[in-house]
Amino acid sequence: MDLGELARTRRSLHSYTDDELTKDAIMGLFETVRTAPSSFNLQPWEFLTVRSESGKERLKDCAYGQQHVTDASAVVVVLGHLNRSSFAERTLEDQVEKGYRSRENADELLDMFEHEELQDNVEWTVQSCTIAATYLMLAAWNNGIASCPMAGFDPRSVENEFDVPENLHPVLMVTLGYPDLSSREWNRERKWRRDVEDMVNFEELSFS
């Protein structure tokens, strides 16, 4: 689907059919997700995909009991690496080989990444992982799969429940499933959006 139509017709949805979302269908979406840009091309993301009833129940408990977690066919927990060193050697070497940066610069960056405090990188990893999560939502809708991004969960519970290593930060959950076109939610009028003129300022900020 053309991006314009895709964006106009996509909507966050909690009401899904019971149709199975296969592993293959899910893996196909990630062929688009993997092309997402990230800071220094560090790709600091991991995707924990939960389809089992028991797994979704555990996630629902982490998400203050929100019903659409278990209603979804699958829930993807987007986790961000807090250490920029995770894939740095591989991606910087690639950038040196292809002429994007000098060996000296790559070595400097690698050294910097290896000596950072993990907690200083939360905002950094949230940015890159949210770009990837956005690709996931758009790729889903391009394949007829509805989604809803969720930030309303307790990251500590997710870490404990799913043995998340210390260097990974739970960024977002994305629920996935085929849209229930007979649902009340689907048939509600679309939500209000701000006008472009209200959001965009040229050269300086002015608030009316």
Add this chain to the structure above:
Amino acid sequence: MDLGELARTRRSLHSYTDDELTKDAIMGLFETVRTAPSSFNLQPWEFLTVRSESGKERLKDCAYGQQHVTDASAVVVVLGHLNRSSFAERTLEDQVEKGYRSRENADELLDMFEHEELQDNVEWTVQSCTIAATYLMLAAWNNGIASCPMAGFDPRSVENEFDVPENLHPVLMVTLGYPDLSSREWNRERKWRRDVEDMVNFEELSFS
């Protein structure tokens, strides 16, 4: 362009032609951006779009002198509201009217949003604004306009230089311009991406 092709062919680019990026062309991109999802549909974003040479010079100083800031035809500074109350009344009222939530729930949320500490909401606004920034990059490429997301700038300098109100947080810059197809950068081999099998785990995390 279909999303799959759009994602595959898009690449972050610093090399732009001198062709003007008109205000109309830029405003057209935001017709797609405005459809982006956000937490509670609060749409906590403002876009400061800089096209003037003097404005880009000031932004370049905020971005540690990075040349592609002034090489770009336009730079969009994505700013996020730290107070969730900014558009809460408008959007919650809309959700009550259309049946998405009860009046009681909307009132509770509004009360909560009005009594929060701004600094607790950084991660929250970074998420919603990064979704919008991703829409901007994809909409640009769908219109033949290249872009590069940039987190490498000093947010305090941006705040001082452009009189950013205290309740707004600089999240990202996005450089925009028509791609210079004769540039060395454009003709370099594409950067490495992680394999899907390496990024996606089912049911539990396992790292090989």
